[in-house]
Amino acid sequence: MLSRLMPREGNFFELFNAHAEQIVIGSRELELMMREFKDLEARAQGIDIAERAADKITHETIALLHKTFITPLDRDQIHQLITNMDDVLDLMQDVAESVVLYDIRHITPEAKQLGEICQMSCERVKVAVGLLSNLRNPEAILKTCEEIDRLESDADRVMRSAMSKLFRDESDVKQLIKLRTIYDLLEEITDRCEDVANIIEGIVLENS
Numbered sequence: 131m132l133s134r135l136m137p138r139e140g141n142f143f144e145l146f147n148a149h150a151e152q153i154v155i156g157s158r159e160l161e162l163m164m165r166e167f168k169d170l171e172a173r174a175q176g177i178d179i180a181e182r183a184a185d186k187i188t189h190e191t192i193a194l195l196h197k198t199f200i201t202p203l204d205r206d207q208i209h210q211l212i213t214n215m216d217d218v219l220d221l222m223q224d225v226a227e228s229v230v231l232y233d234i235r236h237i238t239p240e241a242k243q244l245g246e247i248c249q250m251s252c253e254r255v256k257v258a259v260g261l262l263s264n265l266r267n268p269e270a271i272l273k274t275c276e277e278i279d280r281l282e283s284d285a286d287r288v289m290r291s292a293m294s295k296l297f298r299d300e301s302d303v304k305q306l307i308k309l310r311t312i313y314d315l316l317e318e319i320t321d322r323c324e325d326v327a328n329i330i331e332g333i334v335l336e337n338s
Contacts, residue, residue, distance in 0.1 A: 142191065142202055143263040149187045149215050150256040156180035156222045157252035163226060164245030164316075167237045174226035181219045188216045203262075203333055211329050215259075218252065218322045225315045232308045240292035241309070244285060244316035251281045251323040258330050268338040271330060278327040285320040289313055 156177045163173035191212045195201065201208060228234075258274040261267065292313050300306045 142194065142208060145187055145191045145194070146211065146215070146259045146262065147256075149184050149191075149212065150259040152180045152184035152187065153215060153218050153252045154256050156184075156219050157249040160222050160225060161245045161249040163229065164237060164242045170226075170230055174230050177219075177222050177226045181223045184216060184219045188212050204336070207329060207333050211326065211333075214322060214325045214329060215255070218255070218319060218326065221315055221319045221322060222248075225312060225319070228308075228311055228315065232311070234305075234308050234312070237312075238292065238296075238309065240288055240295065241312055241316065243288050244292070244313065244320075247281050247285045247288065248316055248319045248323075251278055251285075251320050254278050254281070255323050255326050258327060262330060262333065265334060265337050268334045271334050275327040275331045275334075278323050282320040282324040285317050289317040 159173050159176035159180065163170060163177075192209065195205060195208055203211075229237075254274050254277050258271055258278070261271045261274065265271075293310070296306055296309055296313070300309070
């Protein structure tokens with residue numbers, strides 16, 4: 131009797147897609163911040179708005195998970211997916227806040243490149259998440275996840291080059307510490323995107 135009264139399935143895929151949309155919005159603001167390096171507070175505010183919207187979606191997803199009897203995916207996978215997606219936007223917010231709070235006056239080509247890689251990774255996260263509702267096409271999902279993995283490797287290479295150049299050429303210790311923090315956070319965004327891809331890969335492999 132109780133099971134018949136409990137909600138079934140739920141709109142989890144709609145929530146995933148809505149969250150992924152906020153990730154993309156935030157990543158575009160972040161890429162603009164790194165590329166143009168102007169209107170920094172406005173860019174930071176845009177990221178903050180996306181993060182707050184995504185945070186509400188995360189809470190809604192977890193609340194739905196608690197009251198849904200039968201879910202379309204494994205419950206732990208749903209929780210892991212939405213929380214890891216939320217981590218991506220949290221890190222974008224950290225980057226934007228650090229740029230403003232540290233009063234960074236100029237940015238490097240490497241930071242711009244990392245910002246671009248972050249955006250590309252987030253765009254592909256949105257694609258992969260959008261394909262999850264139809265697991266009859268696992269090849270397309272896995273291909274997108276592989277692209278996210280490749281972008282994370284690209285970010286690692288840029289990060290190593292950036293750090294080498296920073297310690298070799300930057301004589302201002304304060305500027306070195308500030309830029310290193312920005313590099314670390316940007317690279318970590320691609321790590322979290324890879325975590326999302328790994329969760330999605332696990333879902334696909336278990337259900338195909």
